[in-house]
Amino acid sequence: MSWSRTTRAGVLAVTALSLPLLAACGDDADGKAAGAAKEPAAQDSSLVVYSGRSEDLIAPLLKDLEKATGAKVEVRYGDSAELAAQLLEEGDKTKADLFFSQDAGALGALGKNGRLAELPQKSLDAVDETFRADDGMWVGVSGRARVIAYNGDKVKDAPVSVNDLTKPQWKGKIGYAPTNASFQAFVTGMRVMQGDDATRAWLKDFKANEPQVYEKNGAVLDAVDAGKAELGLINHYYWYEKAAEVGEDKLKAKLSFPTKGDPGALVNVAGVGILKGTDADAAARKAVEFLLSEQAQTYFADETHEYPLAAGVSSKDELPALDSIGTPEVDLSKLESLDVTLGMLQEAGMV
Incomplete structure (x- = not known):
């Protein structure tokens, strides 16, 4: 078969x-x-x-x-x-x-x-x-940790929370992949942690900050490394995979692991x-x-x-x-409510 x-x-x-x-x-x-x-x-x-x-x-x-x-x-x-x-x-x-x-x-x-x-x-x-x-x-x-990639030449103080990504200083400077499963799992985790209303509000504010849309995490990382985006939402292993391929010293992209308990610190x-x-x-x-x-x-x-x-x-x-990442206390089984997440993303005009 x-x-x-x-x-x-x-x-x-x-x-x-x-x-x-x-x-x-x-x-x-x-x-x-x-x-x-x-x-x-x-x-x-x-x-x-x-x-x-x-x-x-x-x-x-x-x-x-x-x-x-x-x-x-x-x-x-x-x-x-x-x-x-x-x-x-x-x-x-x-x-x-x-x-x-x-x-x-x-x-x-x-x-x-x-x-x-x-x-x-x-x-x-x-x-x-x-x-x-x-x-x-x-x-x-x-396991794979959600991280905020940033361009080390352009960003001196990298954000340590996804809540920082709605601030005006990052308008048009963030890359993300809204149709990617890992981003959608992150949003679902935020819903489980903070509720649908708070998540809907974050999505609205994040979208208003005009993030750059990419199809995959790898493309987001490449954009950050090239300076086309200053920040990017990805899984950690994309950076380590690229570092193994080209050499860590060749990368302008760096990683910021969100603070303990932050929705952006989810480990799926x-x-x-x-x-x-x-x-x-x-x-x-x-x-x-x-x-x-x-x-x-x-x-x-x-x-x-x-x-x-x-x-x-x-x-x-x-x-x-x-244990140093501080992944939020989320029952990962509850990430199954992807249909609700997709509805929110559609409502926000992201997918």
């Missing part, structure tokens, strides 16, 4: 807004409740993974996953929100055994709708409780959950264990420049310690 990668452009908004409807469809397929147990297979001969992480990023790791589980790994790549909606629509008839999501919100949507099985306590305990589901339905395997995760009723439960559990192993965590640290969340692995990038 093989699938081609799907494209995010033009799909995310429709998919996320469809999650509630698709959940209803998946809950009563042919009169069966979603998550009803399947007849067990004779053995776990294959493991079907729905991956919201891109093929070029994790394909090498999934080859090692095949060795670790002893099962043939078959992967469907796509956008995390789109795949979550697909899994809700498929219900208990899905062929997927494991969902590897780029963000916690998509996992939260599946957990909320009863499509995930509770993970073994050993796997949950490998990760700080901040980066796993309270109900044990998913666990984070790598890529994580995994096992589909309820899977025929390959043993292989799926082994897969989760592997993704939390020293080998996989080192891969995330060294190859994707993300925060390893388990196994005591340190990053060669000398990242600020997670």
Whole structure:
């Protein structure tokens, strides 16, 4: 079985807004409740993974996953929100055994709708409780911090809060990617922290400050580095990836990590959950264990420049310690309310 990668452009908004409807469809397929147990297979001969992480990023790791589980790994790549909606629509008839999501919100949507099985306590305990589901339905395997990139030649006192970005001094000088999942997760986190009214007001003021629109985080960083934008909202690993490519001393772009508890300090995760009723439960559990192993965590640290969340692995990038970032106290499962966020972004004229 093989699938081609799907494209995010033009799909995310429709998919996320469809999650509630698709959940209803998946809950009563042919009169069966979603998550009803399947007849067990004779053995776990294959493991079907729905991956919201891109093929070029994790394909090498999934080859090692095949060795670790002893099962043939078959992967469907796509956008995390789109795949979550697909899994809700498929219900208990899905062929997927494991969902590897780029963000916690998509996992939260599946957990909320009863499509995930509770993970073994050993796997949950490998990760700080901040980066796993309270109900044990998913666990984070790598983390990425939101940061404010700034051009060191043009900016001497970089902002340390996203609330500073609505000040007149930054009018027309900020780059961001409003259709990118990481920006939308950040806005969702702000909604969870501060409420919809406060978030709506921030979006209105931020938009009035005439930020520069880019399609991706990488383009935002490039604009900041070139001086086309003085500030940019990105995930931390884009900077470390570029620094590894061209040399830190060649970069004019620098990073400001927002202060403790600021909405801009959100640390989101890529994580995994096992589909309820899977025929390959043993292989799926082994897969989760592997993704939390020293080998996989080192891969995330060294190859994707993300925060390893388990196994005591340190990053060669000398990242600020997670506990020093001061990520806000947000239940990451609640980032699943992306449909409301998209409505706000549309209302603000951002998407």
